Structure formats: structure tokens, C-alpha cells
Amino acid sequence: MASRHEQTRSPLLDEALAFGGPIVVFDKVGLAFDEKVILREVSFTLQTGHTKIFLGASGAGKSTILRLTLGLLKPDSGRIFVNGEQIEAMNEDELIQVRADLGMVFQEGALFDSLTVGENVGYKLREELLWPPDKTDARVREVLGFIGITEFIDRMPSELSGGQRRRVAIARAMAAQPRILLYDEPTTGLDPITSLTVDEEIIKLRDFEGVSSVLVTHQLRDAFFVAEHAAKKNGQVSFERADRGKADQAEFIMLKDGRIHFEGNASELRAAAKTDDYIGSFLS
Secondary structure, three states: OOOOOOOOOOHHHHHHHOOOOOOEEEEEEEEEEOOEEEEEEEEEEEOOOOEEEEEEOOOOOHHHHHHHHHOOOOOOEEEEEEOOEEOOOOOHHHHHHHHOOEEEEOOOOOOOOOOOHHHHHOHHHHHHOOOOHHHHHHHHHHHHHHHOOHHHOOOOHHHOOHHHHHHHHHHHHHOOOOOEEEEEOOOOOOOHHHHHHHHHHHHHHHHHHOOEEEEEOOOHHHHHHHHHEEEEEEOEEEEEEOOHHHHOOEEEEEEEOOEEEEEEOHHHHHHHHOOOHHHHHHHO
């Protein structure tokens, strides 16, 4: 009997299983809830250290992509690979191992209100990975320092602004040093200045830590800023326009009626908006 890897091989499948292949692969993934089709044969790859930015109308399936990547949903068809491991048929125990290399940043931060900032950031290290207290504390301070919010370590979430809560959520997601970070509307509800600080943290993690990113957003300004800027460190951290090669490492995927309607870099997306009414109306 053929193994699940040998059934109906495709170029994306071969790429997913190759040494040094993409860190996330969706290969003809389909999903429906009763009669409502959410995704139809969606295929894409995320290379290590690169960014995928998902756009589309509400209900287009953007957040569903994140839940499938985490194994919280099972596709009806197709294959999903994370770090070369095929996950859609995994049981919960197997998925726990896969999720160890995934960090998730939710729209509302999803912090534990009864824990301090430091306790929130160290929660996974302490409760799931069973790190000793001294190692956990050192990593928490390191992460908060990277994000620039060490002074909040003993505060409760209720004492923080919305932007500060999002930055704590990013710190918590990166604490265990995952190679992949998933962002679900991380700047929704924030003012433009606060949103920019969150965008900059996403860029820093990608450019300084080599994190691979999947960003779901309705906020076009934030999406283009992340795609077209790079973090530089010359004594101080600065954010500059990315050169062409760097900008090409961030790709947009626009979903429409459960299918990929567009995939390409920021320049290609702007060009497509001139001839494609759906993209043009979305970007206007």
C-alpha cells in the first residue's frame, strides 16, 4: 500500500519533502462547513524567513488558513506541511510537537488577566516546556528587552494600553523561539501610531530573528509597511525601505470565494489593482 506521501504526488509535495524545503506548504487544500465552502484547492508555500500576507473580504478564509496551519482545523482535502511534517492526519499528541515551533498572536492579545506581563510571557516556558524558574526568568527578560517593554514586567494586563497588550502578546508568542509566527489581525482597533509600533516588532522578528511570518490583516497600510520595510541595526534599530530583493520576500495572497485570486509582491499587487476590479476596489 502506498504511503500518504506517495499518493498523487505534486510538485508542491516534492518541494515540501525536500531537504531545506519551504517551512509551510498548502497543497490543494479544501475545506467546507456543511454547504458553505471556505477554501477551494488553496496551494502556497512559505519559505524560511519570508512573509505571507493574506488579504480578502470578511469570510474569505484568511483566519481559517491560520487555524489549519496550527492543526486546529482539519482540511476536507489536500495536504498541509509544517517544517516538512504532514500535519492534517496527525493526532493531538503529534500536533503538540509541531506547535512547539509555532507562535500565535491573536487580534485581542488573549492575555491571561490574572497573570502579570512577565508571567504571561513565560507561561508556555513554565507550564508546557517545564523550564526551570531561572531559565524562564532570563528568557522573559530577554524577550521583553527585545520588544522594548521590560518596564512592564510586573504590571497586570488591565494596566496596559491596547498597543502594549499586543506587544506583550508578540513577546509571549516568541518566548519559546518558534521559527514561525502567525498573526491574526494584530493591529485591528489600534490607532495608526500604535499600529506602527506593532508592525515594527513584526519586522524586527523577521529580520533579526529569522522568523517566518503569516500575517492576516484588513489593514492595508500595515500590510504594505511590513512588506516594504526592513529593520537595520547600527547602534540603534531603524526601519528603512527594503531593497527589491528583500521586498520580494514578502508576498501577498488575496482570497476570493475560497480561492487564491492573486499572489505576488507589493508592486505586483498595486499593478494588478489597475486592471482587476476586485483588487482595485479592495485597495481603494
